[in-house]
Amino acid sequence: MALNDESAAANTKFKAITKDLYDSVNRNFTLQGLTGSLPELYTEGFDEEQIWQQLELHNEPSFKILMKNVAKLLTGKDKKLSFYKVEVQTDDEEQEENGLENEEDKDSVASDLSFQLPSDSDNENEDGDDSDLDETDALKFDEYKMLDEEREERPKKNREQSMGKIRKTEVDDEFFKVGEMEKFLEKEEAEKPVKDDDEDSIDYFEDVLSDDDENEAAVKAKYKDFFRGSIPAGDQQQEMDEEDEDLEEGDEEMENEEELDDDDEEPREKRVKFDLNGSDSSDEDESDTSNDNLTKSGGKSSYELRQERLKAKIQELEDEAVAPKPWQLMGETKAELRPDNALLEEDLFFDHTTRQAPVITEETTKTLEEIIRQRIKDQAFDDVERKIKPVYDPTEFKKKLVLDQEKSKFSLAEIYEQEFLKQQETQKAEAKSSSLADVPNDEASEDQNRAALRKRMATVFAKLDALCNFSYTPRAPEPDVKIVSNMPSIVMEEIAPVTVSDANLLAPQEVQDPTRGVLKGTTEKAKTDRLRERRKKKSAQRVRHKERERTEKAVDKANPGLGNKHAKARVLHNLQKAEKEGTVSLIKDNRTKATKSSTAFFKQLQEDVSASVDAVRQGKQKTNLKNKRSTGSQFKL
Amino acid sequence: MEVSEETAVDRPAFPPIKREKLENGVEIRKISVPAHRYSPLKENWMKLFTPIVEHLHLQIRFNLKNRQVELRTCKDTKDIANVQKAADFVKAFICGFEVEDALALIRLDDLFVDSFEIKDVKSSLKGDHLNRAIGRLAGKGGRTKFTIENVTKTRIVLADQKIHILGSYQNIQIAKRAICNLILGSPPSKVYGNLRAVASRSSDRF
Numbered sequence: 001m002a003l004n005d006e007s008a009a010a011n012t013k014f015k016a017i018t019k020d021l022y023d024s025v026n027r028n029f030t031l032q033g034l035t036g037s038l039p040e041l042y043t044e045g046f047d048e049e050q051i052w053q054q055l056e057l058h059n060e061p062s063f064k065i066l067m068k069n070v071a072k073l074l075t076g077k078d079k080k081l082s083f084y085k086v087e088v089q090t091d092d093e094e095q096e097e098n099g100l101e102n103e104e105d106k107d108s109v110a111s112d113l114s115f116q117l118p119s120d121s122d123n124e125n126e127d128g129d130d131s132d133l134d135e136t137d138a139l140k141f142d143e144y145k146m147l148d149e150e151r152e153e154r155p156k157k158n159r160e161q162s163m164g165k166i167r168k169t170e171v172d173d174e175f176f177k178v179g180e181m182e183k184f185l186e187k188e189e190a191e192k193p194v195k196d197d198d199e200d201s202i203d204y205f206e207d208v209l210s211d212d213d214e215n216e217a218a219v220k221a222k223y224k225d226f227f228r229g230s231i232p233a234g235d236q237q238q239e240m241d242e243e244d245e246d247l248e249e250g251d252e253e254m255e256n257e258e259e260l261d262d263d264d265e266e267p268r269e270k271r272v273k274f275d276l277n278g279s280d281s282s283d284e285d286e287s288d289t290s291n292d293n294l295t296k297s298g299g300k301s302s303y304e305l306r307q308e309r310l311k312a313k314i315q316e317l318e319d320e321a322v323a324p325k326p327w328q329l330m331g332e333t334k335a336e337l338r339p340d341n342a343l344l345e346e347d348l349f350f351d352h353t354t355r356q357a358p359v360i361t362e363e364t365t366k367t368l369e370e371i372i373r374q375r376i377k378d379q380a381f382d383d384v385e386r387k388i389k390p391v392y393d394p395t396e397f398k399k400k401l402v403l404d405q406e407k408s409k410f411s412l413a414e415i416y417e418q419e420f421l422k423q424q425e426t427q428k429a430e431a432k433s434s435s436l437a438d439v440p441n442d443e444a445s446e447d448q449n450r451a452a453l454r455k456r457m458a459t460v461f462a463k464l465d466a467l468c469n470f471s472y473t474p475r476a477p478e479p480d481v482k483i484v485s486n487m488p489s490i491v492m493e494e495i496a497p498v499t500v501s502d503a504n505l506l507a508p509q510e511v512q513d514p515t516r517g518v519l520k521g522t523t524e525k526a527k528t529d530r531l532r533e534r535r536k537k538k539s540a541q542r543v544r545h546k547e548r549e550r551t552e553k554a555v556d557k558a559n560p561g562l563g564n565k566h567a568k569a570r571v572l573h574n575l576q577k578a579e580k581e582g583t584v585s586l587i588k589d590n591r592t593k594a595t596k597s598s599t600a601f602f603k604q605l606q607e608d609v610s611a612s613v614d615a616v617r618q619g620k621q622k623t624n625l626k627n628k629r630s631t632g633s634q635f636k637l
Numbered sequence: 638m639e640v641s642e643e644t645a646v647d648r649p650a651f652p653p654i655k656r657e658k659l660e661n662g663v664e665i666r667k668i669s670v671p672a673h674r675y676s677p678l679k680e681n682w683m684k685l686f687t688p689i690v691e692h693l694h695l696q697i698r699f700n701l702k703n704r705q706v707e708l709r710t711c712k713d714t715k716d717i718a719n720v721q722k723a724a725d726f727v728k729a730f731i732c733g734f735e736v737e738d739a740l741a742l743i744r745l746d747d748l749f750v751d752s753f754e755i756k757d758v759k760s761s762l763k764g765d766h767l768n769r770a771i772g773r774l775a776g777k778g779g780r781t782k783f784t785i786e787n788v789t790k791t792r793i794v795l796a797d798q799k800i801h802i803l804g805s806y807q808n809i810q811i812a813k814r815a816i817c818n819l820i821l822g823s824p825p826s827k828v829y830g831n832l833r834a835v836a837s838r839s840s841d842r843f
Contacts, residue, residue: 404784404788405776405780405781405783405784405787406780406783407779407786408783408786408787411735411737411738411740412737412738412741412748412790412791412792412803412804413737413738413740413741413744414737415790416741416790419790480834481833481834481837482834483827483829483830483831483833483834
């Protein structure tokens with residue numbers, strides 16, 4: 001029971017301590033970027049589990065942030081860290097003052113201190129790094145505060161870990177462990193005495209005895225050799241001791257010097273500037289009289305040196321000017337005069353005389369396709385359209401006006417009626433076609449409106465034509481039908497011809513059809529030409545014959561037999577042919593001649609009869625002849 | 638129908654007369670009928686009668702004693718001018734035109750009848766020449782006359798030596814010119830040619 005009471009009291013005391021610690025930490029050393037942690041630890045009425053959870057809530061993210069910061073420092077991103085005053089609470093001020101004293105003990109160079117490991121500070125003082133706030137750019141205030149806090153925290157941990165545990169960070173790998181390094185350094189620092197006192201250990205900053213002659217000058221170098229300006233007052237006594245350090249830190253400070261050169265306003269005592277006489281900077285102001293006190297081997301003044309350099313440069317330039325120019329600056333160069341493939345390495349400018357082939361990108365193809373599509377939609381193609389020659393033959397128009405030679409079937413009234421109706425229809429059609437929008441109801445008023453509109457439009461157009469000086473294309477003139485007969489012209493024009501002219505009104509091509517092809521005389525014609533002509537003639541004959549047959553047939557149908565003239569003519573024609581051949585013998589008709597005497601009459605009669613008898617006898621003889629040749633046996637030999 | 642009137646001087650414009658202004662209020666027209674048209678008149682009397690009475694609202698009778706057709710207005714006639722129309726109609730029929738052709742006179746305002754003689758055109762024609770001239774006018778089977786009629790949209794009556802033409806003013810002129818040319822001796826082909834040209838032009842002018 002007593003044990004339990006003791007443990008309970010211990011518990012409450014422990015809780016109170018943790019709460020105080022937590023609160024103080026949160027108040028004074030808040031990490032940047034830490035969110036989610038409670039402002040104070042609530043212990044009253046909370047379970048130990050819950051308290052642990054609250055602590056975890058604070059610790060987990062802060063671990064990460066702190067590890068990040070450490071990693072940053074270790075990788076040395078900000079190569080220089082400067083130390084400045086940190087406005088912390090009163091419990092830290094004592095440590096701060098200690099830090100200041102420490103600072104003064106150190107070298108003046110330490111105002112731009114190089115990288116110092118955090119473990120160093122642990123040895124001297126927890127806040128040995130709380131140095132003066134200089135004006136240089138370095139860790140930010142907060143970051144440093146964070147760092148400070150970290151260092152505050154770490155001592156607790158280090159003490160725990162120095163027993164045996166090594167701190168684990170993100171940077172660790174096989175070969176390198178931050179924790180081990182820190183441990184080692186701690187050990188060394190612990191063993192190492194105040195710098196100048198120990199003689200057994202190797203003083204890294206001591207003079208190194210070497211056989212090299214080169215380093216002699218470097219070994220004997222003094223502050224004045226490297227740094228411009230007077231030695232800061234506070235450090236002059238320590239100059240002898242620290243002059244060796246200059247060599248080591250010179251390299252690192254070269255870069256710093258370049259940047260710090262800008263801040264010339266600072267008092268010279270604080271600032272240490274590099275003496276750059278040995279290097280190639282020539283724009284120094286010679287206001288420093290300290291340069292005159294330099295004791296260099298050779299004994300040349302800066303002016304002399306500069307002159308020498310100038311002369312060297314001049315000599316160089318002269319040589320360049322005198323020497324033969326490189327091939328790039330010689331006018332025309334052949335391949336032999338320049339090295340192999342030298343043109344490839346040169347950047348050449350020349351004019352392109354040819355048009356470059358167009359670069360085909362997606363955009364160009366897109367635009368082309370757009371154009372094609374639009375053309376197809378508009379049906380605006382570039383096709384060549386066939387031109388048709390218009391026919392201007394007046395004979396064509398003659399055929400249109402047909403002369404009706406029959407009595408008209410319609411009476412006059414009907415004709416006029418038809419005409420009137422036609423006119424009305426055309427007017428209606430015109431009215432309908434002229435309307436742009438299809439208005440379903442065609443009222444009389446609308447027609448009137450349209451008529452009025454048309455009139456007005458006509459006037460407007462007339463005015464426009466007048467304005468543009470009638471430069472419009474008029475309608476093509478239709479050929480006027482003019483009946484011309486091939487009579488001497490003057491006869492047509494005047495009733496009483498005063499003079500007579502032979503000129504014909506018709507042109508030769510209007511009288512006769514134009515002959516196509518080359519005219520050939522009879523001797524020039526080849527066989528093919530002659531045959532062609534014959535064929536033409538025959539075909540024309542055939543056509544004519546067919547026509548005649550057709551008409552005669554039609555006529556025969558109407559008046560069959562010998563009723564029509566064609567039949568009569570045909571018969572007569574046949575008769576004449578027959579008479580020519582001899583099949584028919586015409587009886588000469590002498591009866592018209594009146595027989596004056598009886599002897600003449602009887603003579604005629606006798607002739608007629610004898611002629612008929614002869615004819616009969618001849619016929620009989622023929623048959624007898626035919627009959628005689630009846631049996632073939634009579635011909636037998 | 639178009640009637641081209643050339644007005645060199647401004648004509649005095651008289652408004653149409655109203656019936657109230659007349660003395661009796663009754664207009665009478667008398668048209669004498671020659672003997673050779675007597676029987677055609679008898680045959681076509683009804684055809685003459687109906688349009689005059691029904692459409693024009695006039696009174697018509699044939700005076701047998703005078704051999705005259707008489708036309709008279711009555712109370713029903715709406716327009717006094719109808720009398721003149723009817724008179725023209727009857728006169729055209731008497732001249733020799735057919736009823737249907739003469740009917741056009743009633744229906745259309747601008748139709749006229751022009752009459753002239755051959756001796757007006759060429760007085761020196763006598764005997765056979767005159768007959769030949771008449772034959773030329775008629776053509777074979779009346780072809781020439783019909784051609785002129787068809788092309789000029791007129792009706793022509795050849796009454797031996799008198800020629801009557803019925804149609805609109807311009808068409809009458811065209812037909813008259815053609816006939817005169819024929820009388821004067823032009824061959825019909827030539828006349829046809831001229832007719833065609835003129836007719837096409839006149840149709841375009843419509």
